[in-house]
Amino acid sequence: MTGKSRNSMYSIIIRSGINRGSHFAGRNTSTISILYLLLRYTVTPILRCTDTPFLKRGLTSQSIHILLDMLFFLIALSVGFEGGYNIPAVGFKDLNSGVAFSLYINRHFRFADLCIGARTSYFSVENSAYSLYFYGLSIGLAKNSWLFSPVIEFGPEYARRKLGSSKESGYGFNYTLGLLINVHFEKLRFYPKFYYEGITDLKTHAGFVGAKLGVGYEF
């Protein structure tokens, strides 16, 4: 990494830190602010000494910066849970409705909320021996401060089909377009979410319409 790019990384961290401070101002998040300032003004300057033997042997300053940024992410976030129903809309003609769950962490950035999550959904058909599972990771954007917020998510998906003892599995790509209705109650956020969830293996596209009820908690 060149000195220029390293400096730009610092500036990104500093800028995001300022933004983080402004976002949580007035939200009784003094603990987070103190933790952030401690990390920002103690650990980060130490990491600038990239010639330290310890750093050379083990983690580089760059990887520690990434870890530190992840830590910043973890101490300034909200977590949430969603659950709901999916109904086949494109393809999957023989599937019944399925259930879907997801867990996520959410972090506010300058103009939107970035959401990283893991999700699973399960579908069945009239043949009770058959089951179709999806497991996925997703990254998404929404605007939690708005009452009505569009939401977009995408990420890789692992699909598993099972009929009796026979199984098939494979990977796909998932994307979600939808609408959230945010209701805030102190640190809690409740929202119904209506969406179209598409899934593709780049050969075939299929999708579901769904509704979930979510709850998030801002630390």
Place this chain on the structure above:
Amino acid sequence: MVRTGILFILLFAACENNIIQRAASDYFQYREGNWWQLASNQDTMMVEVEAVDTLLQIECFTVSFGGYPKYLLKKPNAISQYIKIIHNFGGEDYTVVEDFIKRIELPLVNGNAWQDSLVDSIFISGAWVKAKFYIIGSISGFESVGGYGDVYTIAIKNVEIVILPDTVITDTIDVIEAYAPDIGLVRFEDNDGVFDLIDYEVE
């Protein structure tokens, strides 16, 4: 970052495991008017879906395989076939077995195997006549065929046994069928040879 994304997409595209295609597609396009023309080295065979018929108070499709009709019922969990075994005695026909049997278990999943049977008997002129029809099926695999997508190969063994007081009549037919997503039958193999799809029309 952009390079990583492109690499990820290329790797993903190269996987050739079209799980969504197999899970979401319809492999059995039984709609009136659909047809498939298959050809072997020596002969051609036309498979056509004819008008809906009602048998045992159940609506089913009449699918003509080279002029021989099969009455098929498509349900979410199986393709069932109408079976009727008749025994002629003294110039009169007696129905021994009449029912639908599971021909192919749905959804198609590689490695799945199934069997179903129909058994019944009838007392004719002082003697019992027993008949049994059973199907043993299995999905022997799928392969990605250019232009068709992931094609499943299904092996089906049909066995008909009629037990008379003095003899047992057994008739066995083995067929191998291959089905493509949103197309239907693309290959058919029996004692007469191997037939491959040369033309089709599905709605």
